[in-house]
Amino acid sequence: MKLKISLIVIAVALVTFGMSGAAFAFHNGGVAACESCHTMHNSKDGKVMSRVTNTIVTNNLVIGQAGIMLLQGSDQSSTCLNCHGANKATAGSYTILSLAQTVPTQRTPGGDFAWLKLPSGSKKGHSIVAVDYGLTAETTKAGNVAPGGTYPVAALNCISCHDPHGKFRKLSTGGFSMSGEPIASSGSYGADPTSGEAVGAYRLLGGKTYMPKSLANPALAFDEDAISAAAPNTYNASEAATEIVVNYGDSSAGAWCQQCHPKMHMSGSAINVHPNDQALGSTISGIYNSYVKTGDMGGGAAAGYTSLVPVAYDNITTNSQLAGHFTKGAAIASSDRVMCLSCHRAHASGFDYMLRFPIVEVMTGDQGGISSYQTGTDPAKSAVSGLTPAMMQAALYDRPATNFAIEQRTLCNKCHAKD
Numbered sequence: 001m002k003l004k005i006s007l008i009v010i011a012v013a014l015v016t017f018g019m020s021g022a023a024f025a026f027h028n029g030g031v032a033a034c035e036s037c038h039t040m041h042n043s044k045d046g047k048v049m050s051r052v053t054n055t056i057v058t059n060n061l062v063i064g065q066a067g068i069m070l071l072q073g074s075d076q077s078s079t080c081l082n083c084h085g086a087n088k089a090t091a092g093s094y095t096i097l098s099l100a101q102t103v104p105t106q107r108t109p110g111g112d113f114a115w116l117k118l119p120s121g122s123k124k125g126h127s128i129v130a131v132d133y134g135l136t137a138e139t140t141k142a143g144n145v146a147p148g149g150t151y152p153v154a155a156l157n158c159i160s161c162h163d164p165h166g167k168f169r170k171l172s173t174g175g176f177s178m179s180g181e182p183i184a185s186s187g188s189y190g191a192d193p194t195s196g197e198a199v200g201a202y203r204l205l206g207g208k209t210y211m212p213k214s215l216a217n218p219a220l221a222f223d224e225d226a227i228s229a230a231a232p233n234t235y236n237a238s239e240a241a242t243e244i245v246v247n248y249g250d251s252s253a254g255a256w257c258q259q260c261h262p263k264m265h266m267s268g269s270a271i272n273v274h275p276n277d278q279a280l281g282s283t284i285s286g287i288y289n290s291y292v293k294t295g296d297m298g299g300g301a302a303a304g305y306t307s308l309v310p311v312a313y314d315n316i317t318t319n320s321q322l323a324g325h326f327t328k329g330a331a332i333a334s335s336d337r338v339m340c341l342s343c344h345r346a347h348a349s350g351f352d353y354m355l356r357f358p359i360v361e362v363m364t365g366d367q368g369g370i371s372s373y374q375t376g377t378d379p380a381k382s383a384v385s386g387l388t389p390a391m392m393q394a395a396l397y398d399r400p401a402t403n404f405a406i407e408q409r410t411l412c413n414k415c416h417a418k419d
Contacts, residue, residue: 029169029185029186029199030167030204031165031167037071037072037164038071039071039072073132075132076164077157080130080158080162080164081113081130084158085114085130103391112345113125113135114348117134124348125345126156126354127153128157128160129155129156137154149261149262150219151220157212159212160212162204163205166200166204167179168226169198169200169201170187170198171198174193174318176207176208178207181193181196181198183199183200185199185200188203188230189231190230190319190322190324191319202231205226206222208224208225209221210222227250227253227256228250228317229246229253230322230323230324230325231246232244238397239307245327245328246307247313247323247325247326248339249313249317249321251315254338255276257341258340275338276338277312277337278338279337280332280338281334282334285336287415287417289332291303293403294409304329305330307328309356309415311326311342312336312342313325338415351395358410362408363404364406370401371404
């Protein structure tokens, strides 16, 4: 009997440590450990898990009492931000979704929501509801629904887009499903499914039929597969020296976003604001490959691809083909596509409408003949959108102002070259 028990213990240990050793990330393409998000009796480690105020506290519920769905936060997004809202400012020190560091740089996976804490934060990103972190629904939207859509702002949570249990998977056939072949690894970093095994959907994104149970509106269930993309393992980090390039693929990356914003790009509509999921063509791709910065269409190694204005790789959905396809300065093809994420970040940014770059003012000024984010006293050249020079640089992922020209104009010119 002792031998049998010992063998069982060894087997369990091998499975546990073998699987954890192979895991690329915490979720590993699928559901994480249940206890990381839920608490059965609000008793793990003797800590009170749920919070119900707009400031982070840990003593307003008693042991044995849990929050909604036994979550470790007061709501879905608060639970996610317990991990994804933390920023390691200095060794052993964390700042949680605050401006205490002078600039918000929450660069964890799914970070950047700290920008919502600015006075004009409601314009800077998806206004998720995360009560524990002081994030509430934006009530200034017409009809209190998503711009160009019907998704209720009061129901906007992290799980509106991401399946918390990671059931969506890319099968060995290349198609997506919520069941079938087991998820062997993450599908976010270029791994392809193998015979008999699937990889998780990119970033745990929901696919066809997905809808959070808390929404309970079948009319808003997804009708698009998850985006095909491949990220490096250094994603969402400083780009002061090296650009972090996420390679997006397929022909419907923008259509996935349109599930909540269907009217934003309707063909023939009065609010058809910009082409989406459309091949760039030879003229636009030629401009893109030549434009460096204001006044410079010199081309060469300094031009080409930039993660500040990403495009989708034609109609490619194979993860390994996507991985590493675009690099800084690489030439793009006329068949590559513009999409929502060419101009917007997925979560939040330092600029209004969660844009990757500012569009309302010049980006830089002149400090003694050197390009600088500190633009002096001229109101026309003030720090962009009320950002301090340090915030401006952080919003551009630490790129120094000298990467751009003096009085650099908006990077819409990367495709349109009107300056």
